[in-house]
Amino acid sequence: MNNYDGVIFDLDGVVTKTAMAHALSWKEMFDEYLLMRQQRDGEKFKEFTYEHDYRLFVDGRPRYKGVENFLRSRNIHLSMGHKDDQVGQETIYGLGNEKDARFKRILEERGIDVYTSTVTLIKNLKQHRVRVAVASSSKNCGPILKKTGLEELFEARIDGVVSAELGLKGKPESDIFLTAAQRIHCRPERSVVVEDAVAGVQAGKKGSFALVIGVAREGNARELTEAGADVVVEDFLGVGAEIIDTWIQEKAERVNSCDRA
Secondary structure, three states: OOOOOEEEEOOEOOOEOOHHHHHHHHHHHHHHHHHHHHHHHOOOOOOOOHHHHHHHHHOOOOHHHHHHHHHHHOOOOOOOOOOOOOOOOOOHHHHHHHHHHHHHHHHHHHOOOEOHHHHHHHHHHHHOOOEEEEEOOOOOHHHHHHHHOOHHHOOEEEOHHHHHHHOOOOOOOOHHHHHHHHHOOOOHHHEEEEEOOHHHHHHHHHOOOOEEEEEOOOOOHHHHHHHOOOEEEOOOOOOOHHHHHHHHHHHHHHHHHHHHO
């Protein structure tokens, strides 16, 4: 390809159909916790919603940061606790660990499906010798890739486990995407980020990547565009390496046109 050497994919909602499992496990955990506070402390119950809570405070972010963000939005302040806090402990770690347990249960019950159009795109990229990595906030990224048989598709994986080991900042900071690009020996200005979350698009934008593609599977095209996505698609059916190359060229031409104006 003339305009890029690598593509970095988010996992949940982009490669695998696990985004809604995440959303459901967050809702179950937070609704149960908020109901407990109503019964115990007399606080008015206001349910956790996908549109106004998951997208704004949780989606794409590291798990414990998601807990903290949402609770802060409700003016609830808990101690961090310890990473080994048990499910049911009223700490940031305790609630985050409960969410993770619920997520794993949902996956066991429902299985893991993949977006075949994304897998087809990845294979097409590799045929064109474009390097491919996966970057996810989830600590379940590795097991999910292994269970779906997709781990061999990616030359590098930067996930929640690796981020913790390296001390990387979570989305909307660009650390995981920059590290993924480095692992596949590609410069950001010659790399593409593919994301379905606002925080992930913001991270790609901050990293000055050649192109940020937003994947609007939940009718959130406007939000992704406003966050900085250069191109927004609902699916990758019919999209290949050459089309992405064209998108980058068109973006460069728009930028040059604006500079001349």
